[in-house]
Amino acid sequence: MTTLFISDLHLTPSAPEITDCFTRFMREEAIHADALYVLGDLFEFWIGDDDNSDFAKxxxxxxxxxxxxxxxxxxxxxxxxxxVGKRFAKQTGVTLLGDETVIDLYGTPAVILHGDTLCTDDVQYLAYREKVHQPWLQWVFNRIPFWVKNKIVAKVQSDISDTKKMKSMEIMDVTQSEVEAVMHKHQVKLMIHGHTHRPNIHHFGEGLQRIVLGDWYEQGSVLVCTQSHLDLQTRPFATPQNSNNHLEK
Structure with missing residues (x-):
């Protein structure tokens, strides 16, 4: 049996090849797993749980x-x-987790998170994140008509895209000191996250390990965990066959 981790699919109606790969993964792989963890950015942008489009359904x-x-x-x-909120959870049966969660991965404690909070050099983004996570602002936004929210989000996405073009890759990557601080806080030697779109397995310190999940822009990316190993794998869009391109623990 396996536990599976995915992130950064950025699902959108305009990229059906990603949705097809995701659907195949869910029906052929996840259905046989012990558990599935989605570590953020499943959607290109989720406007709200009141999205009743065919794609959302x-x-x-x-x-x-x-x-x-x-x-x-x-x-x-x-x-x-x-x-993504309580209505989505109720409609799908998924369990929503907090920003940082410690899980027992076949006897090994691991901290899992999306990964954006590790990018402490990106001060501008962290300020934006703090603003949009304010409960009162989300409460107001969730009560705006859906078509109005669509317009707001389109403007926000455009601004974000323009801002990212002006940032260096180093600023948008994790800060090592923050990685170590989070692991120390939770007393774990294993961290799993996404966000940076730089799939890799990093070894550092005294037996510490950080696994970065990949995005799904050109192929699927899945972390497959069993009692004996951790395997970061890819999934091609064209066929249901597993790629041989992988990183062993």
């Missing part, structure tokens, strides 16, 4: 299919889907 149905089959599914909000 399609994605929700895949999670509902999974959880109704008895497979536990856990969801950590990312910077693109921080508005």
């Amino acid at each position: 399609q994605i929700k149905s895949e999670f509902k299919r999974l959880t109704q089959a008895g497979i536990p599914c856990f969801f950590t909000q990312g910077n693109r889907d921080f508005l």
